[in-house]
Amino acid sequence: MKPGVLILGGTGEARALAAALVHRPDVRVVSSLAGRVSDPRLPEGEVRVGGFGGPGRLASWLRDQGIHAVVDATHPFAERITASAVRATAEAEIPLLILRRSGWRQEAGDDWHWVSSLEDAARSLPALGRRVFLTTGRQGLPAFTGLDDLWFLIRTVDPPEPPLPRHCHLLLDRGPYTLEGELSLMRAHRVDTLVTKDSGGTMTRAKLAAARQLGLPVVVVRRPPLPEAPTAVTVHEALVWLNDVRINPGNRME
Incomplete structure (x- = not known):
């Protein structure tokens, strides 16, 4: 089984990251959507819809599916999903990246x-x-x-x-x-x-x-504060991080 990357998605950044990875022959890409939108824009590649049933079940799923890295590219206000991802990846000893686009900046006249x-x-x-x-x-x-x-x-x-x-x-x-x-x-x-x-x-x-x-x-x-975890603000930064963690079988976070 090819080493897997789980993208917790629903955002444009999540779809762009999946598109950048899906054609790589050395990686299996799985995008997960919460299922809260009736007609979501689907990313390229393998997609699962619905929750995992809590951090413990997510950790078991990650191990069973051979996932070697997780990118949380959910909405900046999806606090519950992010907290669950932090706990699950720590339990499964799998690296986690939080991909969050930059917030809006106030301009003159605002x-x-x-x-x-x-x-x-x-x-x-x-x-x-x-x-x-x-x-x-x-x-x-x-x-x-x-x-x-x-x-x-x-x-x-x-x-x-x-x-x-x-x-x-x-x-x-x-x-x-x-x-x-x-x-x-x-x-x-x-x-x-x-x-x-x-x-x-x-x-x-x-x-x-x-x-x-x-x-x-x-x-x-205001956005909720991010937990302690590696972060990126662009898809390019996320791709660099994935290369740095070397998504290879047996190369899990120590």
């Missing part, structure tokens, strides 16, 4: 308000506006349900589970988005405040430029 959680974001909104463009994903929406004096435009990929804010309009859509499209959307709904997580990347960055052009305040939820 009016950003940094917060540490969705709950903090919700608490900040009454002082900022009345018509909120909420782009934090379908999980965590209950944090905003008590704000009955505000109206929300909620954009998610898949339909969220209730409860939702009392006054809202739900928009199901998937990026990438354009500046022109975001400007048109915000103007049509008379949005006066934007809420986002610091996800980074280019897929949804246009909303920040649109808010800047319209002079709107933006509430930005």
